[in-house]
Amino acid sequence: MLAMEYRGPKRVRAVQKPMPEIKHPQDAIVRVLRTCICGSDLHLYNGNVPDTRVGSTFGHEFVGEVVEVGSEVTKVKTGDRVLVPFNIACGECHFCRQGMFGNCHESNTEATAVGAIFGYSHTAGGFDGGQAEYARVPYANVGPTVIPADMDLDDAVLLTDVVPTGYQAAEMAGIQTGDTVVVFGAGPIGIMAARCAWLFGAGRVIIIDQEDYRLEFARNYSYCEAYNFKEMNDPVVFIKKITDWMGADCVIDAVGAEAAGNTMQTITGRKLLLQAGSATALHWAINSVKKGGVVSIVGVYGPTDNLVPIGNVLNKGLTIRANQASVKRLLPRLIDHVQNGIINPKGLITHRLPLEEVADGYRMFSAKLDNCIKTVLLPPTANQ
Amino acid sequence: MKNKTIDPKQIKGWGIDADPKNDPTYPMRDRMNVGEDPDNKHRPTLQPTHQVEKLRSIERPNISAVYGTTVPPKGLSGMIRRAAFKYSENRYRHWLPLVVADRVSVVEGVVDDLMHGHVPNIYAEKGYPVEWKHNRTAFITKMATIALATAGVVALLSSGKSKKKSKKKDYLSRY
Numbered sequence: 298m299l300a301m302e303y304r305g306p307k308r309v310r311a312v313q314k315p316m317p318e319i320k321h322p323q324d325a326i327v328r329v330l331r332t333c334i335c336g337s338d339l340h341l342y343n344g345n346v347p348d349t350r351v352g353s354t355f356g357h358e359f360v361g362e363v364v365e366v367g368s369e370v371t372k373v374k375t376g377d378r379v380l381v382p383f384n385i386a387c388g389e390c391h392f393c394r395q396g397m398f399g400n401c402h403e404s405n406t407e408a409t410a411v412g413a414i415f416g417y418s419h420t421a422g423g424f425d426g427g428q429a430e431y432a433r434v435p436y437a438n439v440g441p442t443v444i445p446a447d448m449d450l451d452d453a454v455l456l457t458d459v460v461p462t463g464y465q466a467a468e469m470a471g472i473q474t475g476d477t478v479v480v481f482g483a484g485p486i487g488i489m490a491a492r493c494a495w496l497f498g499a500g501r502v503i504i505i506d507q508e509d510y511r512l513e514f515a516r517n518y519s520y521c522e523a524y525n526f527k528e529m530n531d532p533v534v535f536i537k538k539i540t541d542w543m544g545a546d547c548v549i550d551a552v553g554a555e556a557a558g559n560t561m562q563t564i565t566g567r568k569l570l571l572q573a574g575s576a577t578a579l580h581w582a583i584n585s586v587k588k589g590g591v592v593s594i595v596g597v598y599g600p601t602d603n604l605v606p607i608g609n610v611l612n613k614g615l616t617i618r619a620n621q622a623s624v625k626r627l628l629p630r631l632i633d634h635v636q637n638g639i640i641n642p643k644g645l646i647t648h649r650l651p652l653e654e655v656a657d658g659y660r661m662f663s664a665k666l667d668n669c670i671k672t673v674l675l676p677p678t679a680n681q
Numbered sequence: 682m683k684n685k686t687i688d689p690k691q692i693k694g695w696g697i698d699a700d701p702k703n704d705p706t707y708p709m710r711d712r713m714n715v716g717e718d719p720d721n722k723h724r725p726t727l728q729p730t731h732q733v734e735k736l737r738s739i740e741r742p743n744i745s746a747v748y749g750t751t752v753p754p755k756g757l758s759g760m761i762r763r764a765a766f767k768y769s770e771n772r773y774r775h776w777l778p779l780v781v782a783d784r785v786s787v788v789e790g791v792v793d794d795l796m797h798g799h800v801p802n803i804y805a806e807k808g809y810p811v812e813w814k815h816n817r818t819a820f821i822t823k824m825a826t827i828a829l830a831t832a833g834v835v836a837l838l839s840s841g842k843s844k845k846k847s848k849k850k851d852y853l854s855r856y
Contacts, residue, residue: 305787308806321728321747347779348762350752351790369726387725387746391718395711403725403746406737408770413749419736420779423749435747436725471704474696495692498699520692522684570780601776620708630698639694660808666815 299677300354300429301655306344307663311653314354317425317433322369325437327361327381330679331454332427332652334662334672335383336484337597340554341418342659345567345574346599348407348419355416356674357383358457359427360450363441372438378450379441381434382624383458385413385424388439399621404435410600412621420600428655430678442628445636452635454673455485455642460631462595462622463489463551467497469618470547470593474498479536479545479585481578483511483523485645485671486595487551491519492640494549503545505532505581507557510668518644526558536585544587552578553596562604573599583609594619648672736766758786 300314317326335358341349360380363373373379385405386398392412393401404413405422413435416426425432434441444453463486472478478494480487483506494502502521506512512523529535537544554574557563558581566575574597582592583606592615610617634640647670650658658672689695703710715721725746733750737743754762765778794801804810812820 304790304801304806307808308787308801308803309808310802310806320732320750322726323747344783347776347783349783350758351783351786352752354751385747389723389725391713391715391721394718394720395708395713397708400708402741404748406735406741406745406748407766408738409740410770413745413747419749419752422745423735423751425749425751465707468698468703469706469708471706472699473701473704474699495689495695496698497703498689498696500689516684520687524684599776600770601773616705618706618708623707626707634694634697637694639697656806656808657811658808660811661815663808664812664816666811 298430299652300425301356301652303341303349303353303355304351307342307660309342309355309656309659311655314429317431319365319367320433321435322367323436323438324367325363325370325373325434325441326365327359327379327427327432327434327441328364328678329359329361329427329430329432329676330378331450332356332359332674332676333454333459334428334658334674335458336486336555337417337553338659339663340574340597340599342663343555343567345554345570346418346420350419353416353418354425354429356426356428356432357415357417358454358459359415359432360444360454360457361427361432363437364431366437370437373441373443377441378444380444380453380457381415381427381432382440382442382461382628383414384440384621384624385415385422385435386439386625387436388625393439396623396626397620398439398623398625408600414621428652428674430652430676440625442625445632448632448635449643451643451646451673455645455671456628456631456635457624458622459485459489459645459671460635460640460642461624461627462486464493464496464627464631465620465622466490466549466551466593466595467493469591469595469620470494470549471591471616471618472497472499472547475500476546477501477540478503478547478549479582480504480521480549480551481582482506482550482552482596483508483515484551487549488515488519488645488670490549490551490595491515491521495520496634496639503536503539508665511665511670514670532558532581533584540587544585544590546587547591547593548582548586550578550582550592550594550596554598556596566603572603573601574603576603576605579603579605583613583615586613586615588613589615591616591618595622645671646673650674652676736762738770739766740769740771756786756789758782758789761785
């Protein structure tokens with residue numbers, strides 16, 4: 298089968314690989330119909346996630362058709378079209394039973410700090426991802442969700458990560474009616490977080506980024522104010538100024554390890570890997586939220602340390618909430634929102650490429666070429 | 682384009698999920714401690730463990746019930762990874778060798794390609810064609826900078842070598 302293959306930092310290609318097999322009685326094999334490149338794939342692509350092995354296939358956002366099931370699979374059957382949450386969750390462990398499907402304890406042998414994620418290095422379990430014609434999907438009774446008949450596959454594929462992560466970012470921010478919410482990062486997740494902040498009753502939503510085309514997109518898609526931090530002397534002072542010098546009620550970090558905007562963070566975090574990525578957005582979030590406010594983190598960082606002003610977290614009495622999205626927990630509500638026209642996931646898609654052009658897709662997304670917001674890859678099997 | 686003032690109530694879905702009780706929110710909201718969980722030792726059906734070499738975090742007592750079977754450790758990078766997994770996730774001795782192993786495996790990957798008669802098309806694998814198409818000026822500038830820097834380093838190293846050689850000649854010529 299055709300699959301994306303990682304060859305080293307900023308080097309990927311499409312190659313022929315063996316078909317995935319059932320390895321566990323609750324496995325399913327899925328023929329991939331749509332798969333996306335995610336902003337967090339760029340951490341892998343740039344070689345910033347430890348234990349990202351050459352030969353791995355990335356891709357944690359995919360939908361497809363079930364073509365084979367293991368002997369214990371009862372919830373899906375051959376022929377079902379399913380959306381596959383990006384986290385691999387058993388549904389039975391102590392954490393899954395609390396709805397923490399992003400923190401499953403029975404899917405990742407290599408690390409305890411993170412549950413398994415499709416195609417996201419051996420630190421996240423060593424599973425191949427969905428940027429391929431076929432994928433092995435463990436715990437098929439738990440994760441894969443049958444796509445409603447009237448739902449567009451382009452909407453469905455964004456329900457595997459982008460929509461739940463954006464929604465959960467807003468949820469974790471504990472937004473109360475009338476709150477001012479600042480979102481750092483106008484990538485797909487940040488744009489979705491800004492859109493979802495309104496669902497929780499925000500009174501004002503502001504998004505900050507350095508790419509004008511993304512800010513323009515966010516203004517239209519998320520109905521929010523959008524500002525370019527390159528035009529500011531200091532983003533924190535700017536936010537204080539536009540919030541009556543108090544700071545925002547809630548701030549969402551939707552950037553993570555690839556943040557720009559601070560030379561010291563960029564060099565130590567992204568170039569020298571002396572930190573677990575550049576924590577510029579998180580630094581700004583802590584300093585621009587009001588006293589007693591909430592910082593919600595969905596931007597992805599590595600497993601080691603970051604330089605952030607933790608003293609200000611104490612002195613300002615902040616609450617920090619963070620997690621990988623619990624996709625399975627959120628899906629019923631989010632499917633409703635999509636079907637009722639409240640959220641329009643496919644409106645984020647700007648590019649479609651055949652899987653064979655995966656190297657171009659990564660470069661385009663990484664270098665923000667051609668006003669790229671979200672890229673969907675179409676495997677040859679998608680047309681069968 | 683400038684920012685427009687908007688009445689939030691005009692936005693479709695505004696406040697639909699508003700919940701004054703959403704504090705504390707997920708993931709704290711439904712917290713359950715281990716003592717409250719009568720079934721905390723329960724495990725799903727186990728994947729057979731002989732399928733592939735699996736490195737295990739020493740912060741857990743067992744292999745997880747399912748596990749990925751792709752790209753088992755091999756070669757020099759595999760040796761480094763095995764050594765890294767002797768330490769916990771709490772230690773740099775775990776993570777830094779893994780980063781080194783990742784870089785070693787890039788070289789191993791190129792060697793592996795060549796041994797299989799495949800010369801990797803690094804230009805295409807890096808997605809340069811699309812950068813050439815959409816970002817040509819910056820791409821040329823970047824490539825020229827890299828070429829100049831490389832040429833500079835090569836020139837510096839070779840001048841050092843020739844100095845050493847000439848010194849050696851002088852030394853010998855005295856005898």
